[in-house]
Amino acid sequence: MPIAILSVYDKTGIIEFAEGLTSLGWTLLASGGTAKLLRENNIEVTEVSDYTKSPELLGGRVKTLHPAIHGGLLARPTDADHKELLDQNWDYIDLVAVNLYPFEATIAKANVTYEDVIENIDIGGVTLIRAAAKNHERVTLICDPSDYNEILSALQNGKIPFAVRKQLAVKGFRTTAHYDAMISGYLKNV
Numbered sequence: 202m203p204i205a206i207l208s209v210y211d212k213t214g215i216i217e218f219a220e221g222l223t224s225l226g227w228t229l230l231a232s233g234g235t236a237k238l239l240r241e242n243n244i245e246v247t248e249v250s251d252y253t254k255s256p257e258l259l260g261g262r263v264k265t266l267h268p269a270i271h272g273g274l275l276a277r278p279t280d281a282d283h284k285e286l287l288d289q290n291w292d293y294i295d296l297v298a299v300n301l302y303p304f305e306a307t308i309a310k311a312n313v314t315y316e317d318v319i320e321n322i323d324i325g326g327v328t329l330i331r332a333a334a335k336n337h338e339r340v341t342l343i344c345d346p347s348d349y350n351e352i353l354s355a356l357q358n359g360k361i362p363f364a365v366r367k368q369l370a371v372k373g374f375r376t377t378a379h380y381d382a383m384i385s386g387y388l389k390n391v
């Protein structure tokens with residue numbers, strides 16, 4: 202059974218996407234507010250902290266930063282990697298739907314505090330994007346809600362072609378590059 206992790210700040214389309222995945226037999230993992238929203242809409246989901254056996258830490262600053270998550274994303278499609286995951290009671294994670302805290306919108310607000318800006322620097326989301334993008338040969342990354350329908354359609358027709366996974370990986374790396382440029386530019390100028 203394929204596994205997807207959903208960890209989104211912008212929840213546009215996530216309910217329909219999650220429903221589509223579950224109708225295709227996917228197991229869903231989700232963190233924090235995403236898991237809460239899915240449960241409120243009667244979508245079966247496993248909280249990341251239940252999967253990892255590790256609670257969210259530091260007021261939610263640490264949720265998805267765990268070897269169970271990143272091992273599942275970064276594992277290659279080899280018997281040795283899969284066995285190593287299974288020995289830990291983990292498995293492959295095949296798809297990531299993630300988007301980031303709104304750093305750019307935060308810094309555009311009038312009278313925003315430095316503390317608010319710092320709290321809107323996403324760490325776990327960027328790490329999920331980079332891990333999924335790196336392993337795009339096996340993992341599908343969705344960091345833009347406008348891609349949900351295309352991916353569901355591909356899954357309904359059997360699988361997501363490599364070229365699509367590669368295109369989504371490029372989008373992911375562009376997203377994190379822009380995000381990091383915004384952060385470094387802000388910090389340089391305050």
